[in-house]
Amino acid sequence: MQGPKRPTINDIARESGFSKTAVSFAFNDPSRISEKTCQLIRETAERLGYIPDPMARNFSLRRHLSIGFLLPQVVQYSLQNPYTMQVIQGIGTVCETHGYTLTLIPPLHKSITEAVRNAAVDGLITMGMQVDMDIVSVMQTRLLPYVTIDGTPDERMPSVNIQDEQASYDLMNLVLSSGHTEIVVIALSNDAFAKEGEADSVPSKRMRGFNRALSERNLQLDEQNILVCECTLEDGKRMGKLILQRAHRPTCVVAMSDIVAIGCMLSFKEAFVQVPSEISVVGFDDIDEAACINPSLTTVSQPAKEKGRLAAEALFRILNKEELTSAHMEIPYTIIRRESLSDHQD
Amino acid sequence: MQGPKRPTINDIARESGFSKTAVSFAFNDPSRISEKTCQLIRETAERLGYIPDPMARNFSLRRHLSIGFLLPQVVQYSLQNPYTMQVIQGIGTVCETHGYTLTLIPPLHKSITEAVRNAAVDGLITMGMQVDMDIVSVMQTRLLPYVTIDGTPDERMPSVNIQDEQASYDLMNLVLSSGHTEIVVIALSNDAFAKEGEADSVPSKRMRGFNRALSERNLQLDEQNILVCECTLEDGKRMGKLILQRAHRPTCVVAMSDIVAIGCMLSFKEAFVQVPSEISVVGFDDIDEAACINPSLTTVSQPAKEKGRLAAEALFRILNKEELTSAHMEIPYTIIRRESLSDHQD
DNA sequence: CACTGATACTAAACCGGTTTTCTAACCCAG
DNA sequence: CTGGGTTAGAAAACCGGTTTAGTATCAGTG
Numbered sequence: 001m002q003g004p005k006r007p008t009i010n011d012i013a014r015e016s017g018f019s020k021t022a023v024s025f026a027f028n029d030p031s032r033i034s035e036k037t038c039q040l041i042r043e044t045a046e047r048l049g050y051i052p053d054p055m056a057r058n059f060s061l062r063r064h065l066s067i068g069f070l071l072p073q074v075v076q077y078s079l080q081n082p083y084t085m086q087v088i089q090g091i092g093t094v095c096e097t098h099g100y101t102l103t104l105i106p107p108l109h110k111s112i113t114e115a116v117r118n119a120a121v122d123g124l125i126t127m128g129m130q131v132d133m134d135i136v137s138v139m140q141t142r143l144l145p146y147v148t149i150d151g152t153p154d155e156r157m158p159s160v161n162i163q164d165e166q167a168s169y170d171l172m173n174l175v176l177s178s179g180h181t182e183i184v185v186i187a188l189s190n191d192a193f194a195k196e197g198e199a200d201s202v203p204s205k206r207m208r209g210f211n212r213a214l215s216e217r218n219l220q221l222d223e224q225n226i227l228v229c230e231c232t233l234e235d236g237k238r239m240g241k242l243i244l245q246r247a248h249r250p251t252c253v254v255a256m257s258d259i260v261a262i263g264c265m266l267s268f269k270e271a272f273v274q275v276p277s278e279i280s281v282v283g284f285d286d287i288d289e290a291a292c293i294n295p296s297l298t299t300v301s302q303p304a305k306e307k308g309r310l311a312a313e314a315l316f317r318i319l320n321k322e323e324l325t326s327a328h329m330e331i332p333y334t335i336i337r338r339e340s341l342s343d344h345q346d
Numbered sequence: 347m348q349g350p351k352r353p354t355i356n357d358i359a360r361e362s363g364f365s366k367t368a369v370s371f372a373f374n375d376p377s378r379i380s381e382k383t384c385q386l387i388r389e390t391a392e393r394l395g396y397i398p399d400p401m402a403r404n405f406s407l408r409r410h411l412s413i414g415f416l417l418p419q420v421v422q423y424s425l426q427n428p429y430t431m432q433v434i435q436g437i438g439t440v441c442e443t444h445g446y447t448l449t450l451i452p453p454l455h456k457s458i459t460e461a462v463r464n465a466a467v468d469g470l471i472t473m474g475m476q477v478d479m480d481i482v483s484v485m486q487t488r489l490l491p492y493v494t495i496d497g498t499p500d501e502r503m504p505s506v507n508i509q510d511e512q513a514s515y516d517l518m519n520l521v522l523s524s525g526h527t528e529i530v531v532i533a534l535s536n537d538a539f540a541k542e543g544e545a546d547s548v549p550s551k552r553m554r555g556f557n558r559a560l561s562e563r564n565l566q567l568d569e570q571n572i573l574v575c576e577c578t579l580e581d582g583k584r585m586g587k588l589i590l591q592r593a594h595r596p597t598c599v600v601a602m603s604d605i606v607a608i609g610c611m612l613s614f615k616e617a618f619v620q621v622p623s624e625i626s627v628v629g630f631d632d633i634d635e636a637a638c639i640n641p642s643l644t645t646v647s648q649p650a651k652e653k654g655r656l657a658a659e660a661l662f663r664i665l666n667k668e669e670l671t672s673a674h675m676e677i678p679y680t681i682i683r684r685e686s687l688s689d690h691q692d
Numbered sequence: 693c694a695c696t697g698a699t700a701c702t703a704a705a706c707c708g709g710t711t712t713t714c715t716a717a718c719c720c721a722g
Numbered sequence: 723c724t725g726g727g728t729t730a731g732a733a734a735a736c737c738g739g740t741t742t743a744g745t746a747t748c749a750g751t752g
């Protein structure tokens with residue numbers, strides 16, 4: 001014995017004396033039945049407290065009215081990053097105008113692939129993906145349209161990116177022309193998805209950009225001056241501590257993500273190491289905090305909301321079977337110099 | 347003629363020579379069939395690229411595996427507020443541990459009620475709700491479990507709150523004991539839901555707290571010193587400008603939300619009005635930006651993530667038909683004094 | 693050898709809608 | 723009065739799974 005059941009379309013049909021079909025029409029296409037019948041059915045529905053079951057309706061119509069955003073990491077980390085939040089915002093506004101909801105999809109039992117298999121959505125937006133991942137093949141066999149942000153562009157995978165290589169080149173150039181030569185780069189592991197040595201992932205592209213700028217000045221990064229970390233504040237802090245422990249401190253830390261750069265700065269502050277006078281820090285993304293943290297953070301500004309918006313719009317175009325004008329969208333970035341980067345001379 | 351259809355359970359049944367039932371068991375309860383059969387079916391499924399349709403499965407099992415978060419405003423505003431984002435984060439982590447997704451539900455065709463009627467979720471978390479709203483009755487007739495954050499506690503509505511009245515009292519007391527007497531309060535309209543004169547909405551409670559502190563010192567707010575605005579950065583800016591236009595400027599602005607307070611401060615900065623030397627500002631929520639903006643913002647710190655977490659946990663307890671230890675959860679707040687509030691003497 | 697119980701599987705009902713197909717009644721023109 | 727077209731509504735199929743009820747086979751037991 002359990003609580004009362006909600007009435008179904010059958011109950012309304014029986015109670016009102018009309019057929020299921022009529023009830024369905026009363027709600028979806030009143031022109032198909034007489035005004036009087038429609039009234040009667042509506043009244044009955046109102047009286048019994050009938051609201052059509054959205055799931056049954058969606059199932060019947062083979063749609064979900066929702067698009068999914070695949071969280072690249074565990075929720076705690078994904079949603080802690082303001083960059084991701086901004087992307088979600090961009091996607092959200094587009095969903096809203098299309099009358100869709102936005103489903104945030106965390107890894108299911110630690111498995112992102114599992115999450116994709118079970119995702120009840122009409123399409124997916126992912127971050128940092130490459131074609132040869134399991135996830136992609138799952139999306140493909142599910143015939144689930146998808147667009148990726150910060151992923152590796154590929155024929156079979158529409159993408160939204162900035163010119164990561166060039167942006168990183170510019171950033172590193174700024175650092176170098178400020179006189180820094182003792183540099184530590186904090187790269188991103190891209191752990192969630194990456195297979196080793198993927199040449200065109202965003203972290204790889206950024207690293208290439210850094211290297212290009214360096215080698216143009218006949219510089220080169222030692223192995224030991226490249227750290228790799230998770231894209232989280234905590235791991236950023238850890239990196240900061242790691243760097244302080246070194247016998248030989250760099251004059252500038254170049255992080256591939258603001259959240260990591262800020263984590264770093266927090267550790268520096270905690271250890272009373274002054275930024276930028278003792279050590280400079282630069283980041284990537286230009287999250288809101290970058291501008292308001294003290295000292296403010298030099299970074300690459302990329303329009304995260306816009307990325308989300310573009311990705312979502314592309315996805316809806318696919319859903320509507322419209323042609324994509326171009327499967328690979330690139331949007332502009334800006335280098336923003338702020339206080340955290342100082343000029344340096346030996 | 348359109349693209350290839352994905353195979354269904356029937357296709358696998360036919361192709362493998364077994365029944366639908368067997369195929370279903372092969373995926374959900376292998377112990378019910380022989381090892382060999384299971385293998386065969388699985389191979390066939392693999393070969394044909396069969397992945398069970400999540401929607402059909404969920405429909406059959408009368409569940410969604412998703413909980414909904416009802417956006418209190420248009421996406422652009424809701425998701426722009428870091429406070430909301432933090433709440434979402436808290437909800438998200440709980441969803442993750444339960445293997446659920448989190449559906450963000452924007453107003454549908456401008457109507458929140460419409461959105462609730464159509465929400466494909468197992469339960470809802472809302473913000474700032476009161477029992478006598480349409481939405482509540484829709485959730486009730488849908489038999490959709492729900493929990494509200496920052497809403498008006500009621501028998502029929504589990505809620506998560508801080509002691510808004512007391513917190514506001516404390517905040518105003520801090521302002522007053524700093525010597526301010528010329529005060530403008532920026533209240534929240536709570537537009538999305540509110541009927542007029544709801545006595546126990548969060549804005550009302552905060553206003554009561556303010557008034558209590560004031561009247562204890564025989565002070566009272568003029569009508570004209572109470573402004574009402576949307577909970578957005580833009581509207582905060584507008585308020586800031588409005589205040590600057592006045593012949594008689596207040597010495598302190600008390601906003602019911604950090605995002606509004608910060609908007610205000612931005613307008614002040616733009617007009618070269620110094621905070622706090624020329625005018626003090628205090629907010630409410632303690633979003634991350636409050637600490638890192640310059641000058642840093644005096645505010646009431648409330649654990650937004652924790653609110654989300656608690657609400658989600660309560661909701662899952664309802665879904666699992668466990669008893670709630672208490673339907674109304676209150677969690678502690680802290681007053682945080684920072685630079686934006688200065689001492690004042692006439 | 694008949695009876696019992698377990699095993700391995702199938703047929704059919706079911707979840708709650710939408711949609712296609714069909715029928716009865718009615719209207720109007722020829 | 724008849725044939726053709728329209729309208730209002732009903733019956734049944736369908737979406738793609740899960741689950742209940744039932745059947746056939748086989749092993750073990752008294």
